[in-house]
Amino acid sequence: MTDEQTLSVDDTLAALRAVGEATRLRLVALLAESELTVKDATAILGQSQPRISRHLKLLAEADLIKRYPEGSWVYYRLADGPEGELVRGLVARISKDDPVLAADQERFQAIRKAKAEEAAAYFAARALTWDRERSLHVSEDDVEAAMRKALGETPFQTFLDLGTGTGRLLELFSDQYVSALGIDASHDMLAVARANLAKAGLVNAQVRHGDVYALNVPPRSFDVVAIHQVLHFLDDPARALSEAARALRPGGRLIVIDFAPHELEFLRENHAHRRLGFAQDQMERWLEALDLDLEQVTDLVPGDDSETNLTVTLWLARDRRVVTDLPAPNSSREVA
Known part of the structure; x- marks a missing residue:
């Protein structure tokens, strides 16, 4: 030591x-x-x-x-x-049986539940317009292009989308995966996602109701896990990242897309955001603690004609349990 x-x-x-x-x-x-x-x-x-x-x-x-x-x-x-x-x-x-700490824990869980219900109510009320609302903050076309570039063109077997929403990422990467699963806590969102998958004729992708804090999936079972614009709604982002890492196969990749730090309080007040973005060093600490190697960071900066100054950041990390003959990843930071 x-x-x-x-x-x-x-x-x-x-x-x-x-x-x-x-x-x-x-x-x-x-x-x-x-x-x-x-x-x-x-x-x-x-x-x-x-x-x-x-x-x-x-x-x-x-x-x-x-x-x-x-x-x-x-x-x-x-x-x-x-x-x-x-x-x-x-x-x-x-002792877990201490009456004072046990009472604290009960009140803590009640607050956590209330916050989760608040976010769920927000999603339920906006399920039909969620994709349109999200595009108000940053160009979704640019974000999707950056995701495609980060993951490359090589096909992969299994894909997990946490907080899948309307199922957009299941459609976006449908030409690369063999099977995919989207998980979301909102039944209204899942209804929209199922309709979208059916419309797109995707039979190798499914969606499921679930909790990003407690994934009901086998460990080490997905080649790629995505968390797209989800972490800022959570009280405990690190816990969700831990669950995502648990689902990765050795050498699998985690792609996280969220906002860089900002000061737009109206997103918290009117859109149920719990976090006003994530700093680079904070995300690096979380990923390092999960034995994930950060391979790429990309900042998507809005243009001068944008209504907001929100920057979207993409983090791509790899599970370091890889075969020894693979080359070590090169870290890079890009600004788009």
Whole structure:
């Protein structure tokens, strides 16, 4: 273990002092499972916003948690370094039957469920016009062309589209895969997708109701997994990426398309976005933690005549469990 992976005695004592208080211990127990906003933590712990903010500030000063501003919101999550590992170890040793933490967990799950239902209601209300709405933010033709270029022309056996929506990607790549599956949480979306697949005469693709956080698919069973404009609707994008990685075959590829960081609050207020885009270093950390090698990053910058300044970013990563005679991938970053 290197020095970068360990803590000094003083740092260890500082970390233990920071977490050695009931409210802060409850906070890190929640953050060990998922990132939270101050609003979330206030609702779960039943304490005032100033009090919660003060405790989060003390935890951040001890390097136990990190804060990530997104527009008018700030997300908090456990640190990635040895401080974060120390806290995770402490939380893992707390009894799951503790009544205080169990009650926190119940309230946390209720908040998570409410947010999921809010997003599902949004999708249900907009299922018929979803493709048109999505094109308002960036040219979908350009995005699709970039996806085709990133994956190349080589055929592959199996394709999984998470958050398939209207099934557009199942149509887009129908000339390359042998079989495909689209998963979505909205029954209204799936009805549209099924109609679109039937209209296109695609018999080797199907759609299924499912949860991107808990995929009901065999592990290591897909050559390509796509997550197109889905992560910004999720409270826990890293968890969805983990499920996607679990579904990849050795050497399989994950293609993620989403917004670069922006400050368009109306997308959160009016369109159920939970995240205002994703930074490059954040995505790299998530993919690295899943043993995925980032092969390509492409930024699709809108033209001067665009109504918004949204940039769409494409990340292409490969499962590093590959045969030894394959050449190592070359990382690149493109701006289109």
